[in-house]
Structure formats: structure tokens, C-alpha cells
Amino acid sequence: MHRNKVVHPMTEITFRTRNLTKTYISGAVEVQALRGVDFEAEAGEFLVILGPSGSGKSTFLNIVGGLDQPTSGEVWFQDHELSRMSERELTLYRRDHVGFVFQFYNLVPSLTARENVALVTDIARKPMQPEEALDLVGLTPRMDHFPAQLSGGEQQRVAIARAIAKRPEVLLCDEPTGALDSKTGILVLEALLKVNIEIGATTLVITHNVAIQEIAHRVIQFADGRIAATHTIAERKPASAIHW
Amino acid sequence: MRALNRKLLRDLVRMWPQALAIALVMASGAATLILGVGSHGSLAETRAIYYERNRFADVFADVTRAPNILAEEIAHIPGVAAVETRIAKIALLDIPGMAEPASAMFVSIPHLREQRLNLLHLRSGRLPIAGDEREVVVSEPFALAHKFDIGSSFEAILNGRKRTFRIVGTALSPEFIYALGPWDLMPDDRRFGIVWMSEPALAGAFDLTGAFSSVHVKLLHDASESEVIDRLDQMLTRYGGLGAYGRRDQTSHAFLDAELQQLEAMSRVLPPIFLIVAAFLVNMTLSRLISLEREQIGLLKAIGYGSWAVGVHYMQFVSVIALVGAAIGAVAGTWLGVGLTRLYGDFFHFPFLVFRMDPGVYLIAAGVTVTAAVLGALKAVRDVVGLPPAVAMTPPAPAQYRRLLLPIVYSLLRLPQTFIMAARHLLRWPVRTLSSLLGIAASVAILVGSLWSFGSVDYMIDVTFHRADRQDATINFVRERPESALWNVMNLPGVLRAEPYRSIPVKIRNGNVERRIAVVGKPPGTDLSRVLDRSLRPVRLPETGIALSVALADILKAKVGDLVEVELLERDRRRVDLPVTAIIEGYMGLMAYMDIAEANRLMHEGSMISGAHIAFDSQRQDELFQTLKETPTASFIALQRVSLQKFRDTIAENIFIMVTMYVSLAVVIAFGVVYNFARISLSEQGREIASLRVLGFTRGEVSSILLSELAVVTLLAQPLGWILGYALAALSVWAFESELYRVPLILEPYVYATGSLLVIAAAIVSGLIVRRRIDRLDLIEVLKTRE
Structure with missing residues (x-):
């Protein structure tokens, strides 16, 4: 896959979904998590996805991240249709193009910060140095510490460094500040904004926290398995200007 | 059912593969205990009852010729309960259709009275008519080996004269449970048999009318064997007595004793190995289960369950596993025990078998199994039960890892991060890593400690038959002859x-x-x-x-x-x-x-x-054998090459059975240990492994983290297993050593290699089973939840 393949004459589209649905069957109960989602994201966009629990935003993120397959509809990453990819192709897609940041960091406790990042740079095609990624999130002084020796915010920044070290086209963050206090959360958001600008990754941030929308280019509102509303933020604020 | 019991049952159902793996290791311990103690008990009991019913003698003596009247004098020796005098002589046989010469022990049956000692157990036909010179009873195995029926006949040279005998019955005797021919290594029922005939007839043949050549004595319970032997020796010396001896020196009894001693050794060495490994496994598995259930334990205590109730709950959990193991072991042990007893019963010649499976053995087996489980669980339960509920309900502090080398070393070595993960994880739980290592080493040890016997027997055969006794045959004369007789032997054809x-x-x-x-x-x-x-x-x-x-x-x-x-x-x-x-x-x-x-x-x-x-010259073998069968001066002829074949066959069969059992047991341990180790490791690192999958690691790459942990433990366990196996082999040599034979301790490199390969194969299989679970990990589920 080539990053510079142009799909649209003016702007490059990173993600495009058409009539995306996802139905989970657990026992006798059918849960419709997504009921027809049409969505597009441009390269380099910073999107915040809002919505109550169960509105389908995590399911959506999992599908565009290549962790899950839709029940029907299409998902495209650039000119590749994710919804037709095999399990192995999805693994390679995640490996080469996607950076993930989770609410609970999911760091490997037996590896230091630097080694956690190296875990990804070992298998990536054109990675940056682990030290460079950690520097981007401001963790150079702490890079030889184990996760257990780092604060929650620091651990999340290691997770971000790990996610961006492969220079991904997309950065997917599921509640990245959900487990953090406001002060630490803002540090994490600053890191995310910084890497969005520096490496140009299309960034999708899922959150419950409405305050965060002010740092985005665009806000997507999920409700009941559909996109209920989309609006563009006219005047973006820096992370340091918001609070909750 | 109480809620806590319901939880116990559901936990067992949920964890059934791990619980079963532990139960099987325990079952192996219980089975070997029941097998060893049971078959030893059965055989000892069978022998005791057989001896008792057929009045097996306590003291034996051979003489050249002693008058029958001496029997009365012997009966008066203090401590003597009964005396049987008889004629017993070895003679060469000529059996139709058999090229090589066979020999038989001819034993007299008293004339006009019942046998007093070593009573015959008639298996078919009848006893010879008193005084009849042609009628004989032969030992049943000998008859079976030659397909003799009642009425069949054969020839023998008795005291230089060839006679023809007709079989009227077959019998067994407690004196010849293990009927070993002179110069033979193993009983060969084709080439050596026992022939009983009426006393006057046998006495006539050997010029022993009114005399005996062998006397057997039964002692009173409180008699001193050595005193009776001394008195007998004094009495018999002048009649050419060769020295009286007790059961210890009676061939059949001594061999049976050596065999029973081996069985007993087995029941002492093997079960503890399994139970120790089982205790380790319980400790590993339960520690992990309890750490996963830490918050539940806190909750139980918060709502009013006491430490004791919570502790008992987990003890019940392991006890159920132990009891299931003991039950499987009891069934397997009984089945194997009956099989082994039959095998021994066939090899030795008992007229009946008593299966004595003492209920006490089952209780002991269940008891030690549960004890091993409880001991294994003790520390894990004690650690968490002691926590105050508030502390227990909070998640445990994150695992602390340490770097073992300076950062510069890591960058120089350029170790893959996945390797570092595996190594640090192993070192983070040293007790578990060590117990798994010991468990795997134990299975290697069991293999090395049993597979060596093949090479050892080969070595023994090589030394005995190819280096020391290299003759084709040994001819034993009826009595000593002048050296010139050697010329007659050299002039035999071939x-x-x-x-x-x-x-x-x-x-x-x-x-x-x-x-x-x-x-x-x-x-x-x-x-x-x-x-x-x-x-x-x-x-x-x-x-x-x-x-x-x-x-x-x-x-x-x-x-x-x-x-x-x-x-x-x-x-x-x-x-x-x-x-x-x-x-x-x-x-x-x-x-x-x-x-x-x-x-x-x-x-x-x-x-x-x-x-x-x-x-x-083997070309002239038949001619030689034919001449030998007619040679009146030879009492028996040992054919070393035929002995060797028989020896190989019998030993090979016995060792094969034992080794099959040991291999199965070792595989059970290796599988149980590796499987549990891998499952625990997966449960601890499942979240990390799923995260790596999300980051784009392939299934193969994430599996390699876990599998490389298994590989490290399995490989490190090999040298330790070899050392323990050597010790086990040395222990077996020591336990099997008797005055009848010694086993050399020979461990060829292939023994270590085979043991290791089998264990590694078992480890790979259990590794692959766990790998399938890695393939099915639910990535999304793992990420949503905090551990």
C-alpha cells in the first residue's frame, strides 16, 4: 500500500465507509451495534468521536482499526477494502498502518518504556527510533523505567509513543484520557496533537468527554449505531486551553 | 447446594483441562502405588498360601546316599515338624522331535503313603501307580512346552540306562515355581522339566533302594533354622551330605524373592516422584487461580465469610482434583496390578493367583494424594486468606520486573523484545519456573531411569556370553571323572x-x-x-x-x-x-x-x-546332540546359545512391558507440567499477547513469546533430568541387586537422547494445544477490561 495514492483530486481520503452495519449475536439476543454508518476521514484530520455508551463508537473504531469485520457494508482504507481482507491481511494492515492507544495503556509490564516502543519498531517497515518516539511525547528522561515505575499519564504517553513509532497513517485512540485526571489527560492530549501535526497521521479519538471536542478538526456524534451529527470546529483550541 | 459449593463446581468445570492434567499426574502416583503394593501383596500372598497349602519345606539337604531309617532320627531334631526323604536326580532326556538334548529333575513320590512336604498340585491325570517303573507325572509347563498329553511318552538315561516313560499326569510343585535348569539363566520349560515317579522305581534305577538322596524338613514356628541346619549337617556328613540350607538358598524361592523385592522397590521409588510433581502443579495452578480471584475473596470476606471458610473452599477445590486423581489411579492401578500379577503368575508357575488388593492401600493412596494436593495449595491459600478484605478487594500491586543487565548490554546483544519479555517473565516467578523445570526434569528422569535397562542388559549379555562364557555348550558329568574323560568329549562329533x-x-x-x-x-x-x-x-x-x-x-x-x-x-x-x-x-x-x-x-x-x-561345529550339531542324548555319563547339557536366546526373549518382554509403563507415566508428567505452565503463563500474559496482536503482531509472533518460555524451561530441564535419571538408574541397580544377579549401570548417550526427545515431543504437543487458545484470543474483549 502506498501512502501517496490519490483517491480524490483535492484531498486524500484515509477512511471511507458505506452503509456499515454490525450485529452481535449473543445467545438468543441480537445486538445491532452499527446500523448503517457512512463516514469519511481525510488524511491528517484530527477527529473526536462522541457518544453515549453503546452508541457504537467503539465497534466503529474496531472495524476501521482492522480488529473486527462488519456484518455488511464497506470499509475502505485509502484504496484497500478492509471488509474484504483476510485475518492475515488485517494483521499486516494493523502492523504497517495503524497506531492504537487504549484507555488502559496495555503496556507490557516486563519491558521498559523504550523496550515497549522497540517492540513495535522491531517489526515495522520504516519506524523511527524508539528514543525519537519517546522524545515526541516528552518521556526521554523516563525511558528506562518499567511501566510499574511510571504514572498513569506517563504510561499513556509511552503507549502513544509506541503507537506512533511506526509512523502510522492512522492513530486510533479509545478513551485515551479515560483513566487519567484532568491535568495528566491534557498532557496526553497535547502529545496526541503534537504527533498529529508532526507525522500527519489521521487521528480518531473516542471519548465521553465533551470538553475534548474543542481540540478537533471535526466532531462526529454517534447515537444508536448511527452517526447522529457531524460538525466542524471553526476555532480549534490548544489542549492547554481546555479543562474538565 | 450452597453458593460456595456451586462456585467450586463451576470453577472445576471451567478449568477442567488443567484440573485433569493435574489429576492425571496424581493418578500416576496413586496407580504406581496401588500397582506396586497390590501386585507385590498379591504375589506374596499367593506364594504364602501356596507354600502353606502344599507344605513347602523350610530346610533342604542333598546327600549321596543315606538310609531311610535316618528320617526318624532327623524327625527327632528339636524344632523339626515334618521330614520328607526322597530321591532327586538330574538326567538327560531324549524327546521325540526335539534335536537338542533336554534334561529333567527326577523326583520320587513316596511309596504307599501320602507326601508329607512339597505336595504335588495335580493339574491333570493321576499319580503313578505305586512301584510302576514306566508311569510318571511331569511338570505342567514342561508338558505344555512339548504339547504332551496324558499317554505321551519320552526316553531318558537314568544311571546310564535308557528307559521309556509314559505320562499319566501333570502337576505343579511349590518347590519348582521357578524351575531353573543347571547352568541356565532363565527357566526354559522346553529344555528343563520335573519328572515325578514312584519311589521304588526311581530307587531301583539309581541303586538307592532303602535310601534317599535328598531330605526336606519343615520347621516348627519357633524353631531356629541355623540350629536345625547344624544338626542335619552333623547327621548327614557321613552320608555325603552337601550341607543343608534354608529357603534363602533354594533356587525357586530365591528367584521369587528377588522378583518380589524389585516390585517392592518400584512401589517405594515411583509414587513419591509423581506426588511431589503433583504438589508443585497444584501450587502453580492454585496460586494463579487465587490471584485471579483475589477480588472475589475480598468480597467474600467483606460480606462475612471467615478466613477459614474461604481457605476451606480452596482446599476443597484441590481435594476434589486429588480425589478424582486417586480414583483414576485406583482403577488404573488395580487394572495394571491384576495384569502384572497375571504376568508374573504366567512366568512363575502358580496353580492359582490370589488378587489381594488391600482396601488399606486405596485409603493410603487417596490419603497421600490429597495430602500432596493440600500441601501444594497451602502457601497459595495462606497468602491470600490472611489479607484484610479491603486490601484483597483492590487489585494486586503490578508485578515488579527488574532489568538483569545494563541497558548497553541489551543494545549490544540486540535481543528481540519478545525474547526479553519471555526471559523476564520466567525470572519474575522463579518458584513456578523452578517447579516446572523440576517437573519436566522428573519426567526425563523417569525415562532415563527406565530406558537404560535395554543397554544394560545388552552389556550384561556381551560380558557374559561374548567375553566370559563363550562356549557353545557345557556338558556336566553325572559324577567327577578322570581328566582323560576330556578326550572322550573332544572325540564327540563336531x-x-x-x-x-x-x-x-x-x-x-x-x-x-x-x-x-x-x-x-x-x-x-x-x-x-x-x-x-x-x-x-x-x-x-x-x-x-x-x-x-x-x-x-x-x-x-x-x-x-x-x-x-x-x-x-x-x-x-x-x-x-x-x-x-x-x-x-x-x-x-x-x-x-x-x-x-x-x-x-x-x-x-x-x-x-x-x-x-x-x-x-554348528554344521554337525544334530549329530552331536544325537550322540550326547545317548551318552550315559552326562547328567545334563547346558546350551549357552539357546539359553542366551531365551534370556533375551524373556528379559526383552519384561523390560518392554515395564518401559511402556514408564514412558506413559513420564509423558503424563511432561504433558501435565508443560500444559499447566503454559496455561498459567497465557492467563497472565493474555492481555499483553492480545495487545501485541492489535499492534500488528501475527499469531506466530505472539505464540513464539509463550512457546519460547516453554522451550527455555523444557530445554533447561534436560540436563537436570539426565542427572536425576542417572540417580534413579543407580537407585534401581541398587534395589534390583540380589545375590542371584547384578545389573551393570550402563547409560549410553542414546538413553539420554531418547528420554529428552520423548519429553520434548510431549511438551510440543501441549504447547500446540495452548497455541490454539492464543489463536482464538478475543482481541477486543481483552482490551476493554482492566485486569
């Missing part, structure tokens, strides 16, 4: 070479230790039957002194240069002190050699020989 020997029954003594043996005199520099030193070099027997086999020297605590006392059991029963001139190698029996001229001087005789070892 004989290429003949070496004489002189065999002298003696008691050999050093300090308080005494043994009945035969000293064999040989000419210096023999080439067929050679005496070898401990480095397997041929020894030239010096003109004076005596050479002892290692086993005999050990028993007598004699070394080269010591004087040992030799008491002749023939002639004037002189006692002489002889210097020990050499210690020689040999695995069969207790052996002593001296120069043949010195042996004859000791006997105050000229150049006499007892028989000859021969090498013959």
Missing part, C-alpha cells in the same frame, strides 16, 4: 574344542558372613570360558588362592590379599584358609574360581573333572 572344569560345593566364610557356593576350578589360560577382571581383561588364575566375583567379595567384605575360609561340603569337610588373589567381573550369581590343579589338591584328589565347556 566338537572343535573342549575345556575341563571342576566344580566343588563349599561354604565360603569371612568373619560372620557365610555363603554356599560352588567353586569352579579351571585350567590356566582358558579360551572358551574365561575369567575376566573388572576391566574385562582375561585373568590367568594363579596356582594358589581363590578369585571372587565382585558381588561375592562385597558380601564377604573381602579384598585382594585377605584370607577367606573355605569349608568343603564333600569328602572330609575340611576347612582351609585361602588368599583372595583377584576380584573378577560377573553379573550372574556369586562366583569363585581357582586353578583346577589347586582345586583337585584341595579335594585330595588326582586330576578329576566335573564336566567340560565345548565349542562345536
